[in-house]
Amino acid sequence: MMQMHKNSATRAWKRAWLDAADAFDRLVAAGSRASLHALAAAARAARGEAPIAPVMSIGGPASPHRVVSDGKLARLLHYPAAQPRAGAAPVLVVASLINRYYVLDLLPELSVLGALNRAGFDVYVLDWKAPGAAGPDLRFADYVDGAIADGAAATGAPQVALLGYCMGGTLALMFAARRPERVRALCLLGTPVDFHASGELARLTAPERFDADLMMDAFGNLPPALLQSGFKLLNPADAAFKTAHLYADAGDADRLRHRVAVEAWLEDNIAFPGGVYREYIRGLYQDNALVAKNFRVAGEPIDLARVTAPLCNVVALRDSICAPPSSRALMPLVGTPPEARELYEFDTGHIGLTTSRRAHAELWPRIIRWLEARA
Amino acid sequence: VIAGAEAQKWLQAWEGAAADLAAAFVRDPRTLAFGATMLRAHLAWRRAGEALADAIWAPFVGDDL
Numbered sequence: 001m002m003q004m005h006k007n008s009a010t011r012a013w014k015r016a017w018l019d020a021a022d023a024f025d026r027l028v029a030a031g032s033r034a035s036l037h038a039l040a041a042a043a044r045a046a047r048g049e050a051p052i053a054p055v056m057s058i059g060g061p062a063s064p065h066r067v068v069s070d071g072k073l074a075r076l077l078h079y080p081a082a083q084p085r086a087g088a089a090p091v092l093v094v095a096s097l098i099n100r101y102y103v104l105d106l107l108p109e110l111s112v113l114g115a116l117n118r119a120g121f122d123v124y125v126l127d128w129k130a131p132g133a134a135g136p137d138l139r140f141a142d143y144v145d146g147a148i149a150d151g152a153a154a155t156g157a158p159q160v161a162l163l164g165y166c167m168g169g170t171l172a173l174m175f176a177a178r179r180p181e182r183v184r185a186l187c188l189l190g191t192p193v194d195f196h197a198s199g200e201l202a203r204l205t206a207p208e209r210f211d212a213d214l215m216m217d218a219f220g221n222l223p224p225a226l227l228q229s230g231f232k233l234l235n236p237a238d239a240a241f242k243t244a245h246l247y248a249d250a251g252d253a254d255r256l257r258h259r260v261a262v263e264a265w266l267e268d269n270i271a272f273p274g275g276v277y278r279e280y281i282r283g284l285y286q287d288n289a290l291v292a293k294n295f296r297v298a299g300e301p302i303d304l305a306r307v308t309a310p311l312c313n314v315v316a317l318r319d320s321i322c323a324p325p326s327s328r329a330l331m332p333l334v335g336t337p338p339e340a341r342e343l344y345e346f347d348t349g350h351i352g353l354t355t356s357r358r359a360h361a362e363l364w365p366r367i368i369r370w371l372e373a374r375a
Numbered sequence: 376v377i378a379g380a381e382a383q384k385w386l387q388a389w390e391g392a393a394a395d396l397a398a399a400f401v402r403d404p405r406t407l408a409f410g411a412t413m414l415r416a417h418l419a420w421r422r423a424g425e426a427l428a429d430a431i432w433a434p435f436v437g438d439d440l
Contacts, residue, residue, distance in 0.1 A: 200402065203402070203407070204407070208411075209407060209408070209410075209411035210411065210414075211415065211418075214415065214418045214419075214422075215414075215418060217418075217422060218418045218421045218422065233401050235394065235398070236394075236397040236398060236400075236401050237390070237393045237394035237396075237397040237398070238394070240393070240397075241390055241393075244386070248383075248386075
């Protein structure tokens with residue numbers, strides 16, 4: 001592995017650039033959001049209809065919340081329950097490091113966090129920050145033993161119900177294995193565990209094709225644009241049809257608003273911290289070390305058998321980012337008693353788990369009932 | 376603006392066919408191998424460029440970077 005020269009002009013320039021790049025990424029995301037709104041307005045105008053309103057409410061959290069703390073890696077947000085359930089553990093949401101958490105709070109009528117609040121759960125969310133110049137030195141331990149542990153402690157409760165989504169699920173799982181006494185219940189959505197079974201991403205990142213170290217030596221952190229191009233390779237024709245879909249949906253304001261909200265969120269990514277990316281690709285995608293029980297966090301191997309909390313593992317059957325076998329593989333690996341392990345399989349895609357109307361009508365009531373019984 | 380169930384059906388069929396074709400192309404082992412070679416070459420050139428820039432600047436900067 002070639003590291004950047006310790007004292008070099010390019011290294012100093014890169015560190016400065018990594019901070020500037022985060023601001024640039026925010027600008028690009030805002031530009032994409034504005035373009036989508038403009039396209040939607042044009043599609044509506046072509047039908048003689050008024051633009052979807054109010055456009056500025058799309059692209060950010062929908063439900064009321066407050067900032068509890070502002071850490072180095074994440075802000076901790078609190079979404080309070082209107083009528084808290086007596087004795088219920090707070091729900092701590094761990095989203096993917098590279099996506100914004102507000103996919104779980106996309107629109108008032110399609111808000112997972114809002115649904116949890118209505119069910120009486122106090123919800124805390126880790127809103128990951130862009131890594132900036134610190135990114136190349138960050139490790140999984142900084143997130144698992146640092147940000148997640150701090151977030152759980154800041155709830156003030158002895159135990160939390162962890163809700164992890166995508167890579168956030170993998171982080172939550174690692175925390176549950178390292179600190180089982182802090183976890184009352186564990187609910188995972190589209191979470192990769194057996195990375196060799198995770199479909200196209202596993203093929204794209206195979207060691208003979210992909211050198212994460214070379215990539216991070218060049219970029220420091222993985223820029224969102226490169227991240228996006230990788231995801232777009234999973235469904236390459238999708239991008240070409242997105243504008244057509246906006247026009248096709250123009251007659252239905254609710255449908256169009258939903259589409260704009262999802263697309264705006266998809267374009268709003270955070271750079272992947274370089275140090276974590278090296279561990280993620282080499283250790284998980286290439287060596288499948290989580291299943292092999294030799295993935296190390298802070299020098300100690302993660303043993304999934306140490307996870308003893310009740311488990312609800314939710315698999316999307318049309319998931320192209322985390323293929324179903326990758327998530328299903330978790331079930332026999334945990335130490336949770338078999339009667340406290342649930343596997344929910346739902347016919348949708350990776351993002352549909354949290355954004356589709358059908359998931360909100362059929363899947364989430366089921367997950368919330370499970371949480372009510374276990375958390 | 377797309378109108379009519381028939382048009383929608385054709386659009387869906389066209390989308391499906393195009394998506395399958397595009398997916399088959401990007402997942403073809405030859406495409407993957409070509410992409411991997413291009414990426415590696417790009418990163419190697421970038422690394423060489425940085426090494427050159429460092430070598431040029433080295434006499435003018437100290438160890439305090």
